[in-house]
Amino acid sequence: MDYLNEIGKNAKIASKGLFKLSTKEKNNLLIKLAEGFENNYNEFLTQNEIDLESAKKNNLKPSFIDRLALNQKRLDDIKSSFLQIASLSDPIGEVSDMGTLENGLVIGKKRSPIGVIGIIYEARPNVTPDAFALCLKASSAVILKGGKEAINTNKALVKYFRQTLERNNVNPDFVQLIEDTSRETAYAFMKLNKYVDLLIPRGSRPLIESTIENSTIPVIQTGVGNCHIYVDDSADFKKAADIIINAKVQRPGVCNACESLLIHKNAAKDFLPLISKELEKHNVEIRACEESLKIVNGLIPATEDDFYTEFLDLIISVKIVDNIGEAIKHIETFGSGHSESIITENYSNSNKFLNEVDSAAVYVNASTRFTDGFEFGFGAEIGISTQKLHARGPMGLKELTSYKYIIYGAGQIRN
Amino acid sequence: MDYLNEIGKNAKIASKGLFKLSTKEKNNLLIKLAEGFENNYNEFLTQNEIDLESAKKNNLKPSFIDRLALNQKRLDDIKSSFLQIASLSDPIGEVSDMGTLENGLVIGKKRSPIGVIGIIYEARPNVTPDAFALCLKASSAVILKGGKEAINTNKALVKYFRQTLERNNVNPDFVQLIEDTSRETAYAFMKLNKYVDLLIPRGSRPLIESTIENSTIPVIQTGVGNCHIYVDDSADFKKAADIIINAKVQRPGVCNACESLLIHKNAAKDFLPLISKELEKHNVEIRACEESLKIVNGLIPATEDDFYTEFLDLIISVKIVDNIGEAIKHIETFGSGHSESIITENYSNSNKFLNEVDSAAVYVNASTRFTDGFEFGFGAEIGISTQKLHARGPMGLKELTSYKYIIYGAGQIRN
Numbered sequence: 081m082d083y084l085n086e087i088g089k090n091a092k093i094a095s096k097g098l099f100k101l102s103t104k105e106k107n108n109l110l111i112k113l114a115e116g117f118e119n120n121y122n123e124f125l126t127q128n129e130i131d132l133e134s135a136k137k138n139n140l141k142p143s144f145i146d147r148l149a150l151n152q153k154r155l156d157d158i159k160s161s162f163l164q165i166a167s168l169s170d171p172i173g174e175v176s177d178m179g180t181l182e183n184g185l186v187i188g189k190k191r192s193p194i195g196v197i198g199i200i201y202e203a204r205p206n207v208t209p210d211a212f213a214l215c216l217k218a219s220s221a222v223i224l225k226g227g228k229e230a231i232n233t234n235k236a237l238v239k240y241f242r243q244t245l246e247r248n249n250v251n252p253d254f255v256q257l258i259e260d261t262s263r264e265t266a267y268a269f270m271k272l273n274k275y276v277d278l279l280i281p282r283g284s285r286p287l288i289e290s291t292i293e294n295s296t297i298p299v300i301q302t303g304v305g306n307c308h309i310y311v312d313d314s315a316d317f318k319k320a321a322d323i324i325i326n327a328k329v330q331r332p333g334v335c336n337a338c339e340s341l342l343i344h345k346n347a348a349k350d351f352l353p354l355i356s357k358e359l360e361k362h363n364v365e366i367r368a369c370e371e372s373l374k375i376v377n378g379l380i381p382a383t384e385d386d387f388y389t390e391f392l393d394l395i396i397s398v399k400i401v402d403n404i405g406e407a408i409k410h411i412e413t414f415g416s417g418h419s420e421s422i423i424t425e426n427y428s429n430s431n432k433f434l435n436e437v438d439s440a441a442v443y444v445n446a447s448t449r450f451t452d453g454f455e456f457g458f459g460a461e462i463g464i465s466t467q468k469l470h471a472r473g474p475m476g477l478k479e480l481t482s483y484k485y486i487i488y489g490a491g492q493i494r495n
Numbered sequence: 496m497d498y499l500n501e502i503g504k505n506a507k508i509a510s511k512g513l514f515k516l517s518t519k520e521k522n523n524l525l526i527k528l529a530e531g532f533e534n535n536y537n538e539f540l541t542q543n544e545i546d547l548e549s550a551k552k553n554n555l556k557p558s559f560i561d562r563l564a565l566n567q568k569r570l571d572d573i574k575s576s577f578l579q580i581a582s583l584s585d586p587i588g589e590v591s592d593m594g595t596l597e598n599g600l601v602i603g604k605k606r607s608p609i610g611v612i613g614i615i616y617e618a619r620p621n622v623t624p625d626a627f628a629l630c631l632k633a634s635s636a637v638i639l640k641g642g643k644e645a646i647n648t649n650k651a652l653v654k655y656f657r658q659t660l661e662r663n664n665v666n667p668d669f670v671q672l673i674e675d676t677s678r679e680t681a682y683a684f685m686k687l688n689k690y691v692d693l694l695i696p697r698g699s700r701p702l703i704e705s706t707i708e709n710s711t712i713p714v715i716q717t718g719v720g721n722c723h724i725y726v727d728d729s730a731d732f733k734k735a736a737d738i739i740i741n742a743k744v745q746r747p748g749v750c751n752a753c754e755s756l757l758i759h760k761n762a763a764k765d766f767l768p769l770i771s772k773e774l775e776k777h778n779v780e781i782r783a784c785e786e787s788l789k790i791v792n793g794l795i796p797a798t799e800d801d802f803y804t805e806f807l808d809l810i811i812s813v814k815i816v817d818n819i820g821e822a823i824k825h826i827e828t829f830g831s832g833h834s835e836s837i838i839t840e841n842y843s844n845s846n847k848f849l850n851e852v853d854s855a856a857v858y859v860n861a862s863t864r865f866t867d868g869f870e871f872g873f874g875a876e877i878g879i880s881t882q883k884l885h886a887r888g889p890m891g892l893k894e895l896t897s898y899k900y901i902i903y904g905a906g907q908i909r910n
Contacts, residue, residue: 493862
């Protein structure tokens with residue numbers, strides 16, 4: 081597709097310019113983006129209104145429309161996020177592992193830009209400024225492909241970004257929006273490995289799976305979280321209950337919320353009635369294994385599918401297990417490799433769980449809700465990786481960069 | 496394909512067992528593999544002979560047959576490499592960046608296995624033990640898919656590996672060979688992302704490109720090296736000549752050999768005659784730009800294609816450039832992102848080159864031939880990555896691992 085090739089080529093050219101931009105210049109751009117943002121609120125809201133009208137006309141779900149909508153508060157948040165990202169330290173240029181080889185070569189790893197990053201996402205206009213600002217700070221050009229339902233909002237946002245770049249004498253192609261929102265263009269975008277170095281799909285499982293299936297660009301898989309909490313027989317029940325309620329109830333629609341509860345058989349008799357009551361108080365529906373049904377009356381029997389499901393809702397699956405080994409095995413089989421927590425006072429079991437559970441974040445006695453770039457102290461987040469290559473868990477600025485080896489010689493040749 | 500699914504499933508199961516294998520147990524297996532290796536030389540050579548016979552019958556090139564052939568010396572080298580890999584320190588379990596968050600959570604990054612690694616390669620039987628031993632030490636199960644011309648040799652090798660694992664009471668499925676060498680099976684293997692976490696193609700450009708095109712598994716791109724040496728106007732000509740001859744002549748068939756020479760216009764008049772003579776002494780064919788032809792008689796005019804070409808032979812392309820900026824631009828356009836070197840005595844130019852050249856390894860005053868896992872002190876190498884995700888440059892044991900976050904709590908919940 082000529083249209084996409086042009087976008088790709090322009091991004092590649094822009095990315096070379098970003099190599100030369102200093103930290104100060106990048107931060108200055110982010111500050112300018114924040115400063116001028118408010119003057120454009122009217123335009124953003126007008127365009128967003130057009131998107132919202134069509135969404136309503138097409139009878140899209142209220143939760144969909146809520147994610148699509150901008151308002152004064154959300155725009156203010158975007159504005160602050162530009163300043164917040166400007167305040168983060170710049171990963172580019174950091175040198176690590178520097179040392180001298182036997183032959184006198186001095187070698188180190190220098191953090192360097194990825195180049196061109198593609199982001200494919202759904203109708204969430206807040207991803208547009210977020211992805212742009214993070215990529216700019218990480219010195220990569222970005223190509224955005226948002227959901228068609230947000231196209232007018234995205235156009236207005238990206239138009240403002242490009243104007244701001246141009247006014248500050250930098251190449252506006254640091255950020256480009258693919259305005260053709262057809263599915264064919266999305267697929268063609270996924271094949272643009274000649275120009276794009278990394279593709280990050282942000283959104284639902286079908287979007288992520290289709291990207292993995294079709295992309296020739298390296299993809300980072302984000303987001304699906306079927307997170308488990310395992311209550312060991314040595315658990316402090318008060319801690320366990322607080323953590324489970326927090327992980328399930330505080331924000332049930334996010335990927336680090338708890339979806340499944342595993343309980344040691346020796347703890348079940350006392351703990352299951354207690355936690356069932358607490359969960360019911362918070363309107364959580366419990367889908368339980370056969371053993372659980374014998375202990376507490378009136379629970380809904382769980383199907384095998386329930387144990388695979390990321391509910392993203394006030395629903396939790398519960399299973400009683402014989403021992404920690406069975407808990408780990410269950411997580412292996414049904415989990416998505418996102419976040420899991422053990423509640424225990426037993427030293428050996430805490431170590432066993434930390435060693436053997438193969439997830440991006442593994443906790444002892446804490447809520448899975450902490451798996452988040454801000455909570456981990458990164459100051460930003462582009463997504464949570466559930467794959468094992470390049471980055472795992474929350475991805476901040478550093479995870480949006482690559483490295484190269486720099487080698488200082490004095491005429492060395494190889495024997 | 497049921498056959499491949501079975502292999503994938505078995506590898507996944509085996510990989511879980513590898514999580515629990517201690518460093519001592521892994522090293523012990525590598526020592527046992529070395530100890531019993533010699534007893535099987537006859538069988539390896541007999542099976543290799545069958546492969547060699549068919550290769551000759553099919554009139555394959557002598558260089559192809561050379562790569563396919565095993566002999567006493569090559570088998571001895573493989574044997575030593577098992578012991579060498581046993582002697583390397585184990586990256587698994589290493590914890591970095593450990594610290595305490597404001598809320599008291601203690602968080603660190605723990606190096607952990609990738610899981611299942613697939614290797615696709617051509618008819619080079621030495622890749623078989625090499626990939627297996629590295630993956631074993633990195634605690635990942637490996638699925639091997641070698642070239643059909645080496646199938647009998649590969650079968651014999653993998654049979655021995657599996658027997659040795661079994662005799663030591665570990666799951667033989669840590670290493671599996673895809674014995675069906677058809678192209679359809681290769682493509683189906685590339686889609687096995689349900690079970691395989693990482694796919695590494697090792698070999699020619701067409702193999703690598705077809706893997707990138709077809710794989711749904713994350714791929715690490717290795718190997719293509721169109722490496723440049725740029726002779727700045729401040730260069731020490733003696734250093735420059737030594738380095739160029741070393742980088743071009745010492746082993747022309749490898750990816751870190753120099754393929755293209757860029758010379759500052761102010762240096763060209765003196766340096767080009769000098770280096771041409773040296774290169775001709777070593778039977779190197781020079782394909783030169785128009786400006787060069789004016790300075791030295793009898794050079795072959797270079798086509799644009801020549802500047803894109805990884806010759807892997809005693810051929811070099813030469814171009815005179817106006818300044819360091821043009822040299823960097825030329826590398827950007829024609830290079831493959833592998834290794835480039837500047838020969839200079841100018842401080843600012845050395846920094847400019849290190850900062851702005853976007854390749855896996857960037858040198859000042861040294862031969863590009865050093866880009867190699869052993870030379871960099873990794874003690875091993877599975878390949879040289881020319882992509883920017885996960886690993887760049889030589890990949891050793893550490894680059895064959897992932898990490899996970901481990902978090903020690905005391906009942907923390909999220910506000």
